[in-house]
Amino acid sequence: MHYSNCTAGTFLSRPNRFVAQVALDGRTETCHVKNTGRCRELLIPGCRVYLTRSDNPARKTKYDLIAVEKETVHGPLLINMDAQAPNHVFEAWAREGRFRPGLTLLRPETVYGASRFDFYWETDTDRGFVEVKGVTLEEDGVARFPDAPTLRGVKHLEELIAARQAGYQAALCFIVQFSGAKYVTPNDTTHPQFGQALRRAAAAGVEVFALGCAVTPDTLTAEEFVPVRL
Numbered sequence: 001m002h003y004s005n006c007t008a009g010t011f012l013s014r015p016n017r018f019v020a021q022v023a024l025d026g027r028t029e030t031c032h033v034k035n036t037g038r039c040r041e042l043l044i045p046g047c048r049v050y051l052t053r054s055d056n057p058a059r060k061t062k063y064d065l066i067a068v069e070k071e072t073v074h075g076p077l078l079i080n081m082d083a084q085a086p087n088h089v090f091e092a093w094a095r096e097g098r099f100r101p102g103l104t105l106l107r108p109e110t111v112y113g114a115s116r117f118d119f120y121w122e123t124d125t126d127r128g129f130v131e132v133k134g135v136t137l138e139e140d141g142v143a144r145f146p147d148a149p150t151l152r153g154v155k156h157l158e159e160l161i162a163a164r165q166a167g168y169q170a171a172l173c174f175i176v177q178f179s180g181a182k183y184v185t186p187n188d189t190t191h192p193q194f195g196q197a198l199r200r201a202a203a204a205g206v207e208v209f210a211l212g213c214a215v216t217p218d219t220l221t222a223e224e225f226v227p228v229r230l
Contacts, residue, residue, distance in 0.1 A: 001080075001088045003066060005053035006218035011068070014043055020065050022049060031063040034082040035136070038148045042068045042081060042136065050217040067217055070138065079136055079178040080213070080220045086134035086175035087118055089213065093222040094119070100126070112168075115159035128169025131156045135176045135184060135210070143176045143210070143226065144187040146194055157197040161204045172201065174210035176226055183227040184210040199230050 009024040009031075017036045020043065022029050031051055033043075043049075050067040066085075069076040087108070093099065094106055102123045110120035110129065117129040137147040146153060160170040174184045186195030202208050210226040 001082075001085045001092070001220040003052040003218040005055075006066075007051055007053070007063075008217065009049055009051055011043055011047045011049045011065075012045060019061065020049075022051065022063070022065065024051070024063075029063060030061055031065045032059075032061045033065045034084060036083065037136070037146075039068075039081060039136065041147075042070055042079060047071070048076070052218070067215070072138075077138060077178055077180075078215050078217070079138065080215050081136050081177065082220070083134060085177065085220050086132050089175050089211070089220055089222050090130070090132045090173055091119070093211065094121070094130075098222075099130075112163055113159045115156055117156070117159070126169050128171065129160065129163050130171045130173055131160060132173045132175060135174050135181075136178070137187065138178055138181070141180065141182045143174070143178075143181040143184040144190075145174060145184065146187055146191055149191040150194055153191075153194050154197045157194075157201045157206070160206045161201050164205045169207070170201075170205070171207035171209070172198070174208075174226075174228065175222070176210055176212045177215065177220065179212060179215050179223075181210075181212055181226050183229050185229045195230075202230055 009022040012021040048069040051063040066082045105122040118132045119130040135143045137144045164170040188195040211222045212226040214221045
């Protein structure tokens with residue numbers, strides 16, 4: 001994932017989940033936030049954020065907020081918080097042949113049952129569905145998902161189980177949107193139902209894995225696998 005026209009600013013406030021006020025070059029700019037999650041531990045007044053400028057003159061906002069520097073005991077940690085980026089990262093990674101050898105089809109946004117999965121894939125011998133989840137919540141080097149209750153996420157897991165029982169392959173891929181994560185684990189404190197559903201899915205044969213990323217202000221690139229602890 002690569003962004004153009006990237007620039008740094010200072011976060012001021014978030015009037016609602018769609019926009020943020022950012023200090024940029026001596027003025028206050030209203031920016032679109034490319035993540036409708038809470039992100040309370042990330043968007044703290046005074047923190048450094050990164051924006052990408054749109055070339056669309058019809059837009060109400062000129063900039064998208066895509067990344068933030070989070071202060072940790074080890075220093076600033078750059079976190080990509082673009083909710084659309086994980087799907088792009090997974091698709092690029094899969095098309096490089098790193099997901100399934102002999103991939104003949106990778107189709108985004110495919111309906112199965114009552115869900116629309118992020119990807120449907122085929123090889124000469126198998127076929128299956130993949131749901132991708134971006135992880136931005138970091139606690140002492142551990143990546144936790146979700147950062148807020150997600151009934152939609154639970155529904156996706158239940159549909160992945162149903163697809164697996166119907167003979168499809170099924171997988172859930174966590175894309176960790178910061179570097180150096182020790183492992184990924186369900187956030188049982190915030191949403192125990194998601195953790196329970198994830199463990200049921202793994203027990204039912206749904207593949208659960210996570211990819212760490214290299215993060216710069218204007219790029220997000222899949223790198224190594226990160227352990228998943230259920």
